[in-house]
Amino acid sequence: MKCIVELLDELRPLTPFSFAQRFDPTDIxxxxxxxxxxxxxxxxxxxxxxTFSGLDTAYGExxxxxx
Numbered sequence: 001m002k003c004i005v006e007l008l009d010e011l012r013p014l015t016p017f018s019f020a021q022r023f024d025p026t027d028i029x030x031x032x033x034x035x036x037x038x039x040x041x042x043x044x045x046x047x048x049x050x051t052f053s054g055l056d057t058a059y060g061e062x063x064x065x066x067x
Contacts, residue, residue, distance in 0.1 A: 002055075004042050004046055007054075011035075011039060011042075018031070019035045023056075038059060042058065
């Protein structure tokens with residue numbers, strides 16, 4: 001299980017292109033729009049002690065948060 005800080009450290013080296021490739025290879029614009037929003041979501045909307053099994057799981061929760 002990874003805490004928010006570990007997830008942010010894993011997210012940091014991802015360029016917008018590599019972010020888009022990892023989460024939706026069909027949408028190249030994903031990295032420029034959703035990457036910063038996902039990072040802000042991790043920083044501001046998740047309670048500090050919450051953990052996720054990985055970055056992919058956290059991103060899935062982020063997508064679910066839109067309804």
